[in-house]
Amino acid sequence: MSSARVVECVPNFSEGRNEETIQAIASAIKSTEGCSLLDVEPGVSINRTVYTFVGSPESVVMGALSAAKVAYKLIDMTKHHGAMDVCPFVPVANTTLEDCVRCSKSLGEQLARELGVPVYLYEASQERDYRRSLQSIRKGEYEELQEKLKQADWAPDYGPTTFVPRWGVSVVGARKFLIAYNVNLLGTKEQANRISIALRESGGSTGKKPGRLKLVRALGWYVAEQGIAQVSMNLCDYEVTPIHTAFEECSKDARELKLGVVGSEIVGLVPLKPILMAADYYIEKEGLFVLHESQKVRLVIDRLGLNSISEFKPQEKIIEYRVGSNTDGPLASGSVRSFVEQLAARTSAPGGGSASACIASMGAALGAMVGLLTFGNRKFEALDPVMRVAIPPLHSATQQLIPLIDKDTQAFSSYMEALKLPKTTKEEIAKRKQAMQDGLKDAIEVPLNVMKIAYGCWDYMITIATHGNETALSDIQVGGCSLHTGLKGAYYNVCINLKQVTDEDYVRTVREEVERMSQSSEDKLTLLLDTVKQRQNKGQ
Template identity: 35%
Template sequence: QRIINSVRHISNCAVLGVEPDTDYNRTVITIAGAPESVAEAAFLLVKKSIEEIDMRQQEGEHPRLGAVDVCPFVPLKGVSMDECVDLATNLAARVAEECFVPTYLYGHAAKNDAKHLLSTIRKGEYEGLEARLSDGDTPHSEETRYPDFGPRSWNDVVAKSGGLTFGARGILVAYNVNFDEKDAFVAKKAGSLIRSTGRLIKQADGRRMRVPGMLPMVQGMGVTLEAHGISQVSMNLRDVEQCPMHVAFEACKSIASDHGIEVPGSELVGLVPLSAMLESGAWYADESTTDEDSIVVAAIQGLGLDQLGRFDPNERIIEYALKGALNQ
């Protein structure tokens, strides 16, 4: 709450969502508004997070590199991707200079192609950062090893903050499918099957071969959710037009069914575009259903989005949340 309160006074900027999760030990904060206001609010959120969070004490299911794992700028209306690149680059430089921490750029803001994917920058996570910045063993190449701004060596400040990543990208949907199992055995298998990069399999001669995954533009992994007594396939749908939510959901259901596991529902993390809800809603709705509200309800019910908690379209759909924030 102290982190969120640090930006409540910023004009022309609204906090659209705050979603903490005990299993992932991660909080997703969504803000929107005028570019300069959003950039200032993002800086204050990052600065306060660095003050409040000690990565030496942090554990969680989700991959992460530092106290602020990732801060993406996403163009919504009247803002170009190039402007978001400038915002991300300037913020990364400012955070490095004023907070004395290493910052990386990814996505459209990446300085080279090797740093384009967030998952590449995260390799080794926080636990591998000391070796990464100390010329130790690391899975990174010289192109991805070092930050774009800030210290390139390990010290007490970096040990507390970890590395921070900033970028510019299109809308990404963070979407998790719930598996009725506690150990994530099938969820992990499903994650490896559906993610675009696929999985490595061993051939008869001992050599390994990568088999592509089922779904395009999808990152996925299986995790346990001890607080709920279930597992999830945690996914990033990097292009929800290429892989809609219902396609990912039904693919996971099919794999789970093959292993005798029920899929009671799913979960959205952060906000989702209205178009994505309408596309999935149209899949589950009766053909005679044409009004927007009913199609949204069909998506919520078909995907089981309210299994772990109430799903309020006015808070979780980007267009509705923005409208509500502007009317306050």
């Protein structure tokens, strides 16, 4: 489980025929540090190319800006409608829609400042309802832009109100990830369309009776080369209508029509999160015990029949796997020897914070290990229900703590950047001071998170100590001591940084929370060790 922040950017440039221009824009994206270009899809007939790339929020903004600068030099709208048409930012991993709104506004501001072009915001980035949809902004097309820009209600969000003939306007914004998803039926186009009408939010053509699935667009068609019908859906927000919900509801209607469902397909790429959401659904529904991410992905491929049309290859289809953003940082992915030697080096990082996250992760891991040595063992078969409850949270905590080993080392980056800010004028001094305070809070959040995750393990650790395999009791003792040591180390890191924070309310709130967890952790460790000691004494 990675903590890498990933945003997808999908800029459209209305040049789909000139290969040299298409490749020049692609090169600009690929050469931007932190950006991974996933797809370039030119459309000759509509003279448009769609680029798909991902990266950190900061990287994708720079990638989009670099692409726009190249397009500005190479495309002239007076010859054909080109330049950067629309550019949405989409949250993929460890990012929010609000993060993407900030990306779009940053890009819009820079496009206006550096290229001198008008820019509109749309979708979640636009605060005015009447100009939120792309269709509203595009109304009148290029030909009416000159007059539209003069209207007070249609002044651009950034840039000049004067017409820029060679560019037109750009529309930037933020939206949720759209999943193109098809369910396969042994039926006719008409039957597939009947199901699509019942499911899609808009319902039938009259719109009087809405469909059952929110934020879903759908239609039915027949795929002759496969000999199947499909309910083809756009899931506009997979957190509102997840993939598994779409599949199950479609299957339900197919059964009522006595139609066979023969799998489904995801068109294009998909984030990891909706796949894991589907895994959690089937695990709960069927009472399964599945811990590892790779097994969860495999379960979803099977339950949704994602191999039915073509092989679903996770390393190619899941965005985080495709770009390697699910990999650990250098400390967590290196050897134990390398990490320990770096701790011993004459440098301030990695330091106690990274060590604390590592030690806490080992504590949770040992708890999970003892649970697994108990689960599935015929001797302890009666304890399987108990272990099914206790093991998953400890496994999850281990996976959450591992990325924090590296993240703690990076935590001071914003504070160190703030120290470099100018401090000549009163305004600069105030800005620098605020940035330093924000940086300190960022640095506190990592060890605070270590404490919260570690503290959440205690009840499950005590359950394992009470019921776990008696041949591994020393392991749960070591696990408990490690968990407490990691939590306590994180506590010291929080406290030392709190001393420099001037926000009294923040300091009071955080201090109360960490003091409570620190004291309670000592009590929990004592209980765990006493529990194990009693079991050991009984066994003598």
